[in-house]
Amino acid sequence: MSYTIVYDRQFIKLEDGRIIPMILCGSNNCWQTTWNGKERRERDWTPYWEQTVPAYTPEELIKRVKSYCGGEYQEHFMRGGKWVDDAAFLRFFQNGIKQAKTIKELADERIHTAAVRAYMSIWRKTADKEDCGQKHTTECDRHLRSDGEIVDFLKESDERLKNKSPDETVYICLKYYDNVPLPRTHKPKTRLTGEYYVVAFGSGSYVTGITKGYLHHSPYISAAKQFGSEQEAEKWIKQRNLKTRFRGEFSVEKAA
Numbered sequence: 001m002s003y004t005i006v007y008d009r010q011f012i013k014l015e016d017g018r019i020i021p022m023i024l025c026g027s028n029n030c031w032q033t034t035w036n037g038k039e040r041r042e043r044d045w046t047p048y049w050e051q052t053v054p055a056y057t058p059e060e061l062i063k064r065v066k067s068y069c070g071g072e073y074q075e076h077f078m079r080g081g082k083w084v085d086d087a088a089f090l091r092f093f094q095n096g097i098k099q100a101k102t103i104k105e106l107a108d109e110r111i112h113t114a115a116v117r118a119y120m121s122i123w124r125k126t127a128d129k130e131d132c133g134q135k136h137t138t139e140c141d142r143h144l145r146s147d148g149e150i151v152d153f154l155k156e157s158d159e160r161l162k163n164k165s166p167d168e169t170v171y172i173c174l175k176y177y178d179n180v181p182l183p184r185t186h187k188p189k190t191r192l193t194g195e196y197y198v199v200a201f202g203s204g205s206y207v208t209g210i211t212k213g214y215l216h217h218s219p220y221i222s223a224a225k226q227f228g229s230e231q232e233a234e235k236w237i238k239q240r241n242l243k244t245r246f247r248g249e250f251s252v253e254k255a256a
Helices: 058-067 086-098 103-108 147-162 230-239
Strands: 004-009 022-027 031-033 039-041 044-047 116-125 134-144 168-175 196-201 206-211 214-218 250-255
Touching: 004 086, 058 086, 103 147, 116 147, 134 147, 147 168, 196 230, 230 250
Parallel strands: none
Antiparallel strands: 004 022, 022 044, 031 039, 044 168, 116 134, 116 168, 196 206, 196 250, 206 214
């Protein structure tokens, strides 16, 4: 039996008040290999509904959620080892709306790198037996770093859906970059004032922390983990074996 497992939720809030219900989910019987060679069930970030423009006012979203409730079938997806029934399904979205954040808030609170990948996944029916009767392409693949860029992409998606041919299925794809749960918001730590040091990851990205073996980083130096000295930062890199574990280039930079 195939079913969906939901691992995390972080809805996006647009400045016009609409909500994009982003979830981290995957099938129970599909597996993937992680960066360290281990296997786990597949998972990826996606809007809850992909075959429509995935942005709703809170009222529209709750109305749509309720339209899926009331039937005999009460197993919407698996979460935390339990089936989500109608009551839990409704709470899942109500709480997601309350905790929704703008792209700027995700960056300011060091939850995410303040960018999402967006594209349209197009499947077309064909008569070619070699491709099993379907051909796949992608359109408008881009990285969105602001509320305005997301809104523009949603407008393009709306037009594409309206003009799709009868033999096409169009999925609107939005993804956070790491297919892992996002770090939760904690009480902000006291930030250093004046001169301090940060750990740069690659080019133009700064380490904000490590959770459950995953590296989190941001394009904003103000969000980076702070160190009182260059030696302290170098020691932190070495003790956690970052260069080997995450297969990247790490360096220490002075900030003010």
